Amino acid sequence: MAAEESVYSVCGMCSVRCPILVEKRNGEASWIMGNPHSPLKGGLCARGAAGIALERDTERPATPLIRVGERGEGKWREASWEEALDYVADRLKEITAMHGARSVLWSDRGGPFVDLHQAFMRGLGSPNYCNHDASCARNVQHAALSVLGMGRKLVAYDFRNAKHIILQTRNILEAINVAECNAVMDALDKGCKLSVIDIRSSVSASKASNFFMVRPGTDYAFNLAIIHELITKKLYQADYVAKYVDGFDALSAFVQPCTPEWAEKETGIPAERITAFAQELAESAPNVIWHPGWMVARYNDSFNVCRTAYIINALLGSVGVKGGLPLVNTPKDVGRKGLKKLVDLFPKPEEKRADGVGWKHPQFDAGPGLVNLAYDAIATGDPYPVKAYLCFRHDPLMAMPDPEALKRKWEALDLLVSVTFSWSDTAWHSDVVLPLSTYLSRESIIASKAGLKPQFFVRKRAMQPLLNTRADWEILCGLAARLSDVNPEMKKLAFTSIEDIWNYQLQDTGVSVADFAAKGFVELADAPLYREVEAYPTPSGKLEMISGKWSKANIDTLKPYTSPARPAPGEFRIAFGRVGVHTQGHTVNNPLLHEQMPENVAWMHTSRAEELGIADGDMVEVASAGKSAGRMKAFVTECIHPEALFMVHGFGHRLPVESRAIGRGVADHELMPGGLEVWDRSGGGLSLQEHFVTVRKA
Ligand SMILES: Nc1nc2c(c(=O)[nH]1)N[C@H]1C(S)=C(S)[C@@H](COP(=O)(O)OP(=O)(O)OC[C@H]3O[C@@H](n4cnc5c(=O)[nH]c(N)nc54)[C@H](O)[C@@H]3O)O[C@H]1N2
Ligand SMILES: Nc1nc2c(c(=O)[nH]1)N[C@H]1C(S)=C(S)[C@@H](COP(=O)(O)OP(=O)(O)OC[C@H]3O[C@@H](n4cnc5c(=O)[nH]c(N)nc54)[C@H](O)[C@@H]3O)O[C@H]1N2
Numbered sequence: 001m002a003a004e005e006s007v008y009s010v011c012g013m014c015s016v017r018c019p020i021l022v023e024k025r026n027g028e029a030s031w032i033m034g035n036p037h038s039p040l041k042g043g044l045c046a047r048g049a050a051g052i053a054l055e056r057d058t059e060r061p062a063t064p065l066i067r068v069g070e071r072g073e074g075k076w077r078e079a080s081w082e083e084a085l086d087y088v089a090d091r092l093k094e095i096t097a098m099h100g101a102r103s104v105l106w107s108d109r110g111g112p113f114v115d116l117h118q119a120f121m122r123g124l125g126s127p128n129y130c131n132h133d134a135s136c137a138r139n140v141q142h143a144a145l146s147v148l149g150m151g152r153k154l155v156a157y158d159f160r161n162a163k164h165i166i167l168q169t170r171n172i173l174e175a176i177n178v179a180e181c182n183a184v185m186d187a188l189d190k191g192c193k194l195s196v197i198d199i200r201s202s203v204s205a206s207k208a209s210n211f212f213m214v215r216p217g218t219d220y221a222f223n224l225a226i227i228h229e230l231i232t233k234k235l236y237q238a239d240y241v242a243k244y245v246d247g248f249d250a251l252s253a254f255v256q257p258c259t260p261e262w263a264e265k266e267t268g269i270p271a272e273r274i275t276a277f278a279q280e281l282a283e284s285a286p287n288v289i290w291h292p293g294w295m296v297a298r299y300n301d302s303f304n305v306c307r308t309a310y311i312i313n314a315l316l317g318s319v320g321v322k323g324g325l326p327l328v329n330t331p332k333d334v335g336r337k338g339l340k341k342l343v344d345l346f347p348k349p350e351e352k353r354a355d356g357v358g359w360k361h362p363q364f365d366a367g368p369g370l371v372n373l374a375y376d377a378i379a380t381g382d383p384y385p386v387k388a389y390l391c392f393r394h395d396p397l398m399a400m401p402d403p404e405a406l407k408r409k410w411e412a413l414d415l416l417v418s419v420t421f422s423w424s425d426t427a428w429h430s431d432v433v434l435p436l437s438t439y440l441s442r443e444s445i446i447a448s449k450a451g452l453k454p455q456f457f458v459r460k461r462a463m464q465p466l467l468n469t470r471a472d473w474e475i476l477c478g479l480a481a482r483l484s485d486v487n488p489e490m491k492k493l494a495f496t497s498i499e500d501i502w503n504y505q506l507q508d509t510g511v512s513v514a515d516f517a518a519k520g521f522v523e524l525a526d527a528p529l530y531r532e533v534e535a536y537p538t539p540s541g542k543l544e545m546i547s548g549k550w551s552k553a554n555i556d557t558l559k560p561y562t563s564p565a566r567p568a569p570g571e572f573r574i575a576f577g578r579v580g581v582h583t584q585g586h587t588v589n590n591p592l593l594h595e596q597m598p599e600n601v602a603w604m605h606t607s608r609a610e611e612l613g614i615a616d617g618d619m620v621e622v623a624s625a626g627k628s629a630g631r632m633k634a635f636v637t638e639c640i641h642p643e644a645l646f647m648v649h650g651f652g653h654r655l656p657v658e659s660r661a662i663g664r665g666v667a668d669h670e671l672m673p674g675g676l677e678v679w680d681r682s683g684g685g686l687s688l689q690e691h692f693v694t695v696r697k698a
């Protein structure tokens with residue numbers, strides 16, 4: 001039977017947001033595939049294919065809920081949408097009347113649709129918009145800002161034209177972005193080399209011609225030795241460096257002691273392999289991509305690891321270059337007008353941010369701030385009281401270390417609201433749960449994507465929600481309408497249809513809503529555009545080996561290397577990562593994906609397992625600072641560094657409302673006591689792998 005209708009939309013099973021085509025039968029989504037007009041060519045990852053199971057799952061918040069018991073007790077009363085939105089709006093009115101608009105904090109998952117969220121916060125008059133990124137890519141973002149003067153997403157990874165791709169702390173074939181996976185696989189088919197630097201052998205490592213299993217926490221030493229070799233052996237692109245690099249002499253002097261022999265002692269990688277690797281890199285220059293990483297909230301020097309990745313790219317002449325890291329184009333770069341921003345409906349609040357970003361920490365990107373520091377403001381009232389927290393598509397109790405400590409920091413909140421499409425620890429702990437429609441049953445605002453060919457794209461509703469859930473715009477515009485009696489400015493955001501929002505956004509762009517019908521996205525250029533770089537937006541106009549901006553904040557960007565602690569006898573360093581079939585913690589209860597992988601296992605080296613009398617498949621108990629986080633199966637293998645204990649993040653759920661996920665596997669973030677205070681002062685990221693655990697046979 002032919003499908004009734006197809007809808008172009010956008011996947012929402014992870015933060016990549018691939019373009020999709022949804023087929024419908026009997027008014028419901030019946031089949032999802034990658035958008036055939038896009039580089040996905042119809043393909044999708046396993047999680048993307050499990051979207052219909054999410055929509056049909058009833059083990060998710062089915063209607064708005066207002067807490068009646070204690071926080072986290074799981075006692076709720078069901079409310080209508082009218083009642084729940086009135087309740088939240090009334091509480092916000094009371095709190096802002098007493099403590100000012102700045103007492104409201106927001107966090108979300110970042111990404112292309114946040115204009116609406118930022119507009120809501122500005123409309124309220126609060127500067128405290130944050131995203132999740134202190135626990136993800138902030139160190140990469142700040143490294144990019146410190147070397148290139150611009151954010152990490154303003155350069156692309158031109159995998160298809162590369163001759164050598166280096167993945168460091170980046171498992172591209174399992175931590176999936178479908179278009180990137182396809183591009184890397186196509187490049188490998190054409191003879192591009194792949195090198196992987198990891199603490200364990202991942203699927204990506206299995207495709208590599210060079211695999212370097214470094215001692216956990218020593219990547220900075222590895223990179224400094226590569227820089228040493230590129231400089232002392234004159235393997236760098238001298239013309240490029242003369243034109244684009246600032247601080248080369250200081251860098252040369254700094255890496256002088258960082259010989260491959262020195263790095264061998266730190267990393268465990270033989271000196272001659274490091275020397276040979278540097279030579280190989282030079283042979284492919286400038287078509288080299290040394291990936292600066294994605295999830296790098298790991299160590300106290302992760303910022304420097306990412307910085308040195310950008311520096312190596314700079315020495316090899318690949319920044320700003322085809323087949324390397326070319327600059328992406330915004331609509332303006334291709335002579336087009338960008339979307340009209342919702343955030344521009346309101347003036348920027350003059351108030352300082354509660355997290356100190358932009359004033360106490362002038363070097364950091366004030367856009368999404370650092371949410372962990374905003375939690376400190378909740379707990380201390382310094383620099384001012386923060387009393388309401390709207391947690392949107394974000395589960396900090398799973399995404400941040402040490403959930404019990406975080407709950408204590410939140411005790412001073414008068415209102416905690418969670419907007420989510422699945423149950424989460426944060427939703428369970430909230431005062432109000434506003435159930436979001438899944439991405440199949442909601443629309444989103446139009447998004448703009450910079451790239452070699454910039455585009456606008458839109459998520460359309462493929463079906464009506466099966467449960468009593470609402471779209472993000474319906475929730476926020478509904479709150480805005482209710483807040484306009486005390487804050488007339490908010491009327492501007494009280495849209496009553498998504499078309500009105502889309503038409504507002506598309507004003508003067510030369511694109512209309514109807515233009516999305518053909519492919520689901522509208523390209524703003526006919527062909528990829530590689531722009532010649534004249535100057536970088538750094539203080540020196542060049543790629544900065546020593547960052548002018550960070551120096552002003554008294555931070556040394558050529559930081560001396562500190563050797564990471566070795567685990568005490570019987571201990572392991574905790575390490576974590578992703579797996580192809582799950583997204584973070586929120587797909588573990590998805591009926592289809594749960595079937596694929598119901599629990600995580602503890603990867604440990606054969607020699608360490610023998611020491612502890614543990615055999616492959618044994619149940620083990622994992623603890624940190626004497627506190628057990630639960631039991632899981634041991635996966636005993638030669639394919640991991642002996643100092644590390646690795647597990648996939650997102651398991652160890654404890655909520656009774658998730659019958660499939662409950663009690664399966666262990667939660668890595670419960671093994672990081674005091675972890676909220678352990679973060680990289682120069683890069684802003686949490687240092688989630690600066691923690692040690694013990695394991696015993698259960
Ligand atoms: N210990 C430890 N901590 C980590 C990590 C780790 O590996 N180990 N990983 C870190 C990383 S890389 C990140 S990005 C953060 C992630 O942590 P979070 O930012 O919290 O991300 P998610 O779990 O993807 O999503 C949070 C919630 O949003 C809800 N949601 C609502 N709408 C949508 C939607 O349209 N799409 C999706 N996908 N979810 C929606 C989901 O139901 C889920 O409950 O955690 C970080 N924290
Ligand atoms: N399937 C799937 N794909 C995803 C996601 C998902 O949840 N599931 N999440 C998305 C998100 S939010 C993010 S941030 C990205 C993350 O993308 P990645 O950062 O690529 O993913 P991870 O698996 O967290 O980590 C990559 C690798 O780092 C290794 N590693 C750990 N410690 C060290 C170390 O000290 N040195 C080195 N060199 N390597 C180390 C791990 O073993 C792992 O193989 O993935 C995105 N894509």
Ligand code: SF4
Pocket residue numbers: 011012013014015016017018044045046047048049176177178
């Ligand atoms: S990578 Fe997979 S889950 Fe993520 S957006 Fe793409 S298809 Fe969806």
Ligand SMILES: [Mo]
Pocket residue numbers: 135136137294295
């Ligand atoms: Mo992430």
